Amino acid sequence: MKTAVQADALATHDQVLTSAERVAADGKFLRAGDERFLIKGVTYGTFAPDAQGYQFPSPSRVSEDFRLMASLGINTVRTYTPPRPDLLDEAARHGLRVMIGLPWSQHVAFLDDRTLKRAIRRETTAKVRELGTHPAVLMFALGNEIPPGVVRWHGRVRVERFLRRLYEEAKAASPATLFTYVNFPPTEFLDLSFFDVCAFNVYLHREAQLRAYIARLQHVASHKPLLLAEAGADSIREGETGQARLTAMHVRAAFEEGACGAIAFAWTDEWWRGGHPVDDWKFGLVDGDRRPKSAATAVAAAFANAPFSREQQKTWPMVSAVICAYNAADTLDDCLTSLERLTYPDYEIILVNDGSRDRTSEIAHGHPRVRVIDIPNRGLSAARNVGLAAARGEIVAYTDADTRVDRDWLTFLVQPFLVSNVVGSGGPNVVPPDDSPIAQCIARAPGGPT
Template sequence: MTQESTREIRTAEPCEIETQERIHVKGKFLMWGNEKFYLKGVTYGTFCPDADGNQYPPAEVVDIDFAAMADNGINSVRTYTPPPVYLLDKALEYGLKVMVGLPWEQHLTFLDKPEQARRIVADMRAQVRALQQHPAILCYAIGNEIPATIVRWYGETKITQFLHRLYNAVKAEDPAGLVTYVNFPTTEYLTLPFLDFFCFNVYLETPEKMNGYIAKLHNLIGDKPLLLAEVGLDSQRNGVEKQAESLAWQLKLIFAKGCVGTFVFAWTDEWWRGGFDIEDWDFGLVDRNRQPKPALHAVSQVYADAPFPNDDLPFISVAVCSYNGSATIRDTLEGLMALDYPNFEVIVVNDGSTDNLLDIVSEYDVQLISTENQGLSNARNTALYAAQGEIVAYIDDDAYPDPQWLRYLAYAFLSSDHAGIGGPNLPPADDGLIAHCVANAPGGPVHVLTTDELAEHIPGCNMAFRREVLLEVGGFDPIYRAAGDDVDLCWRVLHTGRTIGFHAAAFVWHHRRNSVKMYWRQQKGYGKAEALLEGKWPQKYNSFGHLSWTGRIYGNGLTLPIQMGKRKIFHGTWGSALFQSVYEQAPNSVAYLPLMPEWFLLMGLLAVLSVLSVLWQPLLWALPLLVVTCLVVLTQAALSAARADMRHVHGRFTKARLFALTTLLHLMQPVARLYGRIQHGLTPWRKRSSGEQSFSGLLQLTKCQESWSEEWHPAEELLARVEHDLLSRKVRARRGGTFDRWDLQASCSFFSGARAIMAIEEHGGGRMMIKFKSWSVLSQSAYVIIGLLLGLSVLAVAGQAYVLMDVLLMLTVLFVGHCLLDMSRSMSDLAQAFNSLSAPQAAPARNVVLHAPVLSEQLDYGNYKLA
């Protein structure tokens, strides 16, 4: 390379670059100033030390290497040891950023001696101090692949605590510097929330495995950036053409999946490790003589196009539905105007707003449609019918998109046949302290994933669907005026057999409520939405009236039970597993009870009984129970609030205030949700039945039915048809489990129901007799209540409180009668459903599978009134 060409690729003089802003984290990406910084890197070293112990080539060799890197579109270099100043100066000269590795004795049992751990921390501080916050530094890596045997030796907690200690040591020397740790699949279970961003070394040689594993990593790390710190292929064993081909698809996939970039291992085949030159591996883009391989050209081409190639992109219609959203819609429209996407339109539906929304929207080049106030679902349907795009993307009027939002959505649609795609929604950091607390409280918008890439629910503030699918399922149900429409739509799309995907990088910024009053009103409205959803989808709700998601809820602010499931790490035999993942055992159902809004009804009942103890002293037993129930919810609220990220909040007093407010919101949310649920009929004692109340059949605890068929049908098909009939009549139905000796259960209340079992008699020639036996059942809660009432009656007799005894006995009789009537209705429901087998089959049965309840469903729907 000539000196002239070297001068041409230098980006700026050092004195100019030194004044530039440090790279920082924003959402899922790294930022340099106001622009995203995508890492297009290579690893450099380690090299054989010279006579002075320097592990890097001479300055003139570094100059040649860095000039060639810059000429091939490489913008960052990863070193495994602190580089000399001349290397950092050369990087600065060529516009390269350096990821500085800080080595220490991570392959030894370094925690056995406290003085050794203290020396490691001191040495790391000295290494960072010596680098003097050089402007070429991208970040510091406080470790690289601590061996799985060492992590297993000490346990996850001790390793995590020590890494946190190293993180703080680096921050003490360079507060503005980014700090990360380079993990790998063998210890992927390490939980390191304090890191500024996450790095993994990943060597997977098929697109399917790489694609799935990147999605898994995104879900593991949450809302922070993901960098693949090493990818590569050995050309000595696989050939130089195979190396080039593999790196090309790996890099394209890495950027398309929303990573902030990658480092290719390595720049050169020259590699020294453990006192020896490594000559039986050739991972370099150039050989030991700095001659380029085909892989360098392949990497250069991908880096030139990154993060997105110039593919044909679908036309997308972006819909914004607003009711009195003038306070935030300007952010939405400014964000949409700044989208990095060549082929889209923006449709704003003004749903009868009475503020100055029209004046704001008229300033922007969008299609504006004004209607009378008809609710959120109608507004979204209006946008759907006006849309010209093959994809319709919805964003709320209190959210604004990441500039590449549509590009990541388009990639997800082009690379799959999903009917819909969703992504995360992140709270802006500058929304205020109350909004920060709300963002860490329950009741926010979350996504529910059944796998790392398949969703059961995506929130309405960030969802996109193929237009033809939305039209096929009939759009949004107008019954949902302010909330619940996205949940209903997702279920209807999934019911057609289609899938909904999720892309971790297709995110939007979403303002949270910035006042406690607005948060209270919002959560009450969600209680109403839950009641509407339960009325339409009773099979999705358990007996308590809570959603039974099949997937896992992802998001901040979830209130967690005190008794969390035990984390189990799959180490493999003798710690040999290459991918060591965490498996969490779900807490038992008792641990979930305090999470239910109805727990506060129990607290209210105990409070009333405690007050009545003034009239009858034995009721004082309710007081300690009241204290215990209050302590349980307070403890779980405080523990959940303690998980909030307060690193960017300054001052102990301020942090204490925010912790107290977040705890209060964790207590307030279920009360507000309970208020809305009860107000609209969603209670544990609600009735879901189409059966007739039969007084003559109150004592008919069992019933047998028969049906003759000239055609043979499998029992599974017949039971599915019975189940379908129950669900079509809004009866709560549940399938028996793998260990149950019953097939179906119908219940119209929480306290009682009926179960049934089916048997088939085969009479030859395809003829069969279908037998169906049903019987009444009481729930455990019903037995507890009856026992409690009778026990109190006995105590009342002992205390000569005969009036109270009469009242308690009367309540017992009324409750038992109520249960008998409900059992009669449930028996009637099962009987009618079985009789439907003799009718012509009208529609295929739903394939409904009910799972253990998740009691923390969260929704958010912009500025729509929740009344």
């Protein structure tokens, strides 16, 4: 049974992308300009090649696909082969960004053939140089799921070294572009921390197990953004209702567990692999004739609510953010400004001035939303206890006066309290890219504040 989509929801989105809106990494997330960019994507292809070997539909079909994608709130298209510039132009015209997969001979013992290795690096870098500056390019995927047998044959270290060199050469060709390698559970042990984004394909149909695995992948990703690069379900085996339920669950779980985005596999049931059309799997949000299935509206709703719905936010407890400061005039204004911009719906800010001799108190009093408590200098522990006693929130969150918090800091800090019996939670310290070289070095040193 096909699902009808309201006519107004199918209106064309004429949001043309410009080079000024290039997406960059921003701690554990991505941003476009000054705005957070959550990847709300679908995979596109692979399709049967035309007479020239090009594996995408006709321009008119692409245009209609992109129009329908945009109407569903999709902002990213993941391809498995490089598109021509006209497809990128069409994506930009509909406000879509493209995650471009660059395929190479990864299913053979590629490291045993020096000529093949050089060809992979040369052809990959050339394609990055050709397409990397287009405003519709979100990132390049420099590989996807090298088979475990190939990794074991070559050894983990050799594969990691090759991928690092591939990344470095591609990055040199297009420094402002993001790069990733799309991994999957059988080879999660690969250390690919040099990539800009940590991306994984994950298909788990039990929500508790999926959430637990995404939490594990956050540790693998460390301070880099984590992307769920493929997830979905087959409507032949699960039925259209089951497909909708499972795919929407994958998307919601990814965002609620702090991923920078989720990509549903796939846009359409039209799929071609290994020289033949695939007829016994139907993962598409739309069928081969582009009629929306139940999964299309379910995923659109999950994207619209990402990362959390307003109904969920109404149930969250009040939080008291407590900052203890001593002679913090150099950094305090940035800290308090970032706290005032939090997306969390119900919180207060308490600044405990621990007998500072500089302008700490004056700066704090200049922020009307901040409740300032001035005390004689008695040290950090005493100041934190003062803040705790003054807090009105059900949860107390401490941070330091030399910190700029992420806009979603409290949103994700609070989640473990809502779904488990923990008594404390925390996260990584990510050094802002505009921080001083000394701060950058300290953060990367053994024993640094991570």
